[in-house]
Amino acid sequence: MSYPFDLLYRIKRPAFYIGNEYNTIRKEKEGKIKVALAFPDTYDIGMSSLGFSIIYNVINAREDALAERVFAPWVDMEEYLRKKQLPLLTLESGSLVSAFDILGFSMSYELNYSNVINILDLSGIPIFSFEREKLPLVVAGGGCTTHPSPLLPFIDCFVVGDGEEVINEMIDIFKEWRVNSNRKEELLKTLSDIDGIYVPLFHKTVKRRIVKDLNKTPYPTRPLVPNTEVIHDRAIVEIMRGCTRGCRFCEAGFIYRPVRERSLEKVISLSDDILSSTGYNEIGFLSLSVSDYSQIEGLTRYIEEGLIPLYISVSTPSLRVDTSSIEFFHAIGEIKRGLTFAPEAGTQRLRDIINKNVTEEDIFNVIKITSKEGWRSVKLYFMIGLPTEGEEDIIEIPRLINEIRKIDKKIEINVSISIFVPKPHTPFQWTGQISPTEAKEKISILSKNLNRKGISISWHDPYVSVLEGILTRGGKELSNVILNAWKNGARFDAWTDQYKWEIWEKALKEEGIDWMIYLKEKNYQDPLPWDFVDVRVKKEFLWKEYQIGLSGVRREDCRIKGCYNCGVCPY
Numbered sequence: 001m002s003y004p005f006d007l008l009y010r011i012k013r014p015a016f017y018i019g020n021e022y023n024t025i026r027k028e029k030e031g032k033i034k035v036a037l038a039f040p041d042t043y044d045i046g047m048s049s050l051g052f053s054i055i056y057n058v059i060n061a062r063e064d065a066l067a068e069r070v071f072a073p074w075v076d077m078e079e080y081l082r083k084k085q086l087p088l089l090t091l092e093s094g095s096l097v098s099a100f101d102i103l104g105f106s107m108s109y110e111l112n113y114s115n116v117i118n119i120l121d122l123s124g125i126p127i128f129s130f131e132r133e134k135l136p137l138v139v140a141g142g143g144c145t146t147h148p149s150p151l152l153p154f155i156d157c158f159v160v161g162d163g164e165e166v167i168n169e170m171i172d173i174f175k176e177w178r179v180n181s182n183r184k185e186e187l188l189k190t191l192s193d194i195d196g197i198y199v200p201l202f203h204k205t206v207k208r209r210i211v212k213d214l215n216k217t218p219y220p221t222r223p224l225v226p227n228t229e230v231i232h233d234r235a236i237v238e239i240m241r242g243c244t245r246g247c248r249f250c251e252a253g254f255i256y257r258p259v260r261e262r263s264l265e266k267v268i269s270l271s272d273d274i275l276s277s278t279g280y281n282e283i284g285f286l287s288l289s290v291s292d293y294s295q296i297e298g299l300t301r302y303i304e305e306g307l308i309p310l311y312i313s314v315s316t317p318s319l320r321v322d323t324s325s326i327e328f329f330h331a332i333g334e335i336k337r338g339l340t341f342a343p344e345a346g347t348q349r350l351r352d353i354i355n356k357n358v359t360e361e362d363i364f365n366v367i368k369i370t371s372k373e374g375w376r377s378v379k380l381y382f383m384i385g386l387p388t389e390g391e392e393d394i395i396e397i398p399r400l401i402n403e404i405r406k407i408d409k410k411i412e413i414n415v416s417i418s419i420f421v422p423k424p425h426t427p428f429q430w431t432g433q434i435s436p437t438e439a440k441e442k443i444s445i446l447s448k449n450l451n452r453k454g455i456s457i458s459w460h461d462p463y464v465s466v467l468e469g470i471l472t473r474g475g476k477e478l479s480n481v482i483l484n485a486w487k488n489g490a491r492f493d494a495w496t497d498q499y500k501w502e503i504w505e506k507a508l509k510e511e512g513i514d515w516m517i518y519l520k521e522k523n524y525q526d527p528l529p530w531d532f533v534d535v536r537v538k539k540e541f542l543w544k545e546y547q548i549g550l551s552g553v554r555r556e557d558c559r560i561k562g563c564y565n566c567g568v569c570p571y
Ligand code: SF4
Pocket: 244, 257, 258, 259, 558, 559, 562, 563, 564, 565, 566, 567, 568, 569
């Protein structure tokens, strides 16, 4: 089956729906466990997701299973499908999503929840788990599964943590179950006993699954090469997973602990394999903090001697720039492209509270060094609404920006302001979130004090951050809100041109929920909607870290200063 030919001229990005990319894997379906992998955002974003690519390749590496992809159709495609009464099809074989054994969602952002419902609906699959007696088994994995409560009624089981090993165990169990039974409950019962799987039906707690040795885990060496522009259109090699710097606001810094590195030899062999199997002339080295990679010198040498001579350019998503990583950034040409800093807060007092171990002096030093080399732009990331923040902390943000500008007046400065959302499983999970009105006031103070010459500034819509806070911090009661909002047209809520707060506000009201409660501060005794998920970092440690933070005490990286007993090791 395939979409009608007129699709090509009726919608804006037909390449999002037709597949046929280089390295696509197509398999005979007969006798195999069929998995449809769904990414609840557009193709260009989903195709840039490493986790999605890893799971696609792990499943397809098996003789007895196959994976195909499906992405959230953009609004024009949805309109087209609904008008023609066509179902959503997978890219590889144009098959009905509903005909697969397993449908696996990759969940990395809460603002994609309405798209999950939309994909189920467009695939002709009942939305609630209790309505689905038959297959596909609906599974969700990714970062959001560490606080999955709003999705509980829609998903049959959640994979919490690193999915590479879990997915193979899940397929093995599924295979055995299919031979011996057709009762879905039995399958779910067996799955609920696997480490890292949470089945809402059985209300057990779940422990995050952690891959111990990245050198031994499978990695896609023949990734798909999209035919159209995507967000990260390059080879990607993950050099490290986890970060122990301990920024108290950062969810990734706690839910991906401990730090696990790939050896330099492995990184080099993966890079060589991926570059030759794809033809890419750009490679990205991925980690939460690339300059913390213990083999950074060797990696810098590989770039200088093995990649640059072949005209392969290098990029990194890392936001951390300090003097120790200057050589690396120099090697990859990042200094010429422009530097990125995330001071996050305007005052040292507040940076100490959030444990952002970067000082003004660090920033000024790097800017002075690199200014001599002719760099012309800098990106600065700040957050507003951080715990204990006062007006003076806000006013210091423009002062810091103006000081940077004084170092070299020719530089172009781009400032991005986001609104702090207290994330589950972090020391700040108990703090409150500022309201949209407070956010607007803070942004106005900041803008008034900023000399705009040579500086561009952008900020997140306070109402987008509010929905993010609600869906991140809320419980099962939000499932009806998600359904209501979807019925009333909520789609692609992460996209400013599609997002409509009025729909969500109305849905919350109709479900009798006062959304301001999600912004409130919590006590240690208060039950949290994600308490049943054990990410292996102890709650007592997080609370202690929160209290220490409030008193302004910084913590160095445990890899340097020794263990603070957060609970995650020896994993
Ligand atoms: S248990 Fe200790 S060494 Fe391990 S991540 Fe936590 S603080 Fe660091």
